[in-house]
Amino acid sequence: xxxxxxxxxxxxxxxxxxxxxxxxxxxxxxxxxxxxxxxxxxxxxxxxxxxxxxxxxxxxxxxxxxxxxxxxxxxxxxxxxxxxxxxxxxxxxxxxxxxxxxxxxxxxxxxxxxxxxx
Numbered sequence: 001x002x003x004x005x006x007x008x009x010x011x012x013x014x015x016x017x018x019x020x021x022x023x024x025x026x027x028x029x030x031x032x033x034x035x036x037x038x039x040x041x042x043x044x045x046x047x048x049x050x051x052x053x054x055x056x057x058x059x060x061x062x063x064x065x066x067x068x069x070x071x072x073x074x075x076x077x078x079x080x081x082x083x084x085x086x087x088x089x090x091x092x093x094x095x096x097x098x099x100x101x102x103x104x105x106x107x108x109x110x111x112x113x114x115x116x117x118x
Contacts, residue, residue: 011086016076019044043073 022042025035032052036045046069053062077088 011083013087013089014077014080014082015089016080041072041076043069046072
């Protein structure tokens, strides 16, 4: 038995292909808006836009970018066979990026709720 074997049965893990182009452009200093325009399905580009907006205290804008990134990640999961349930392993590369930004939406939601309560 391997350490990651699913003893309960169910669908196989969904693995996503890596998307090096958006990551490399962002690492080279390309503006996140330009990367998102060129690669609109890249969760990483939308997440960077969300982080930048959050740092400017533009909470609602940050939430909108994070929400877009979340949906692009869900779209990518579905394109790769995910049916709305089942494991999505946390790995280096594509799955890690999307998983991180799916989780980041929860942070943005909390921040947006805080914004509206003020």
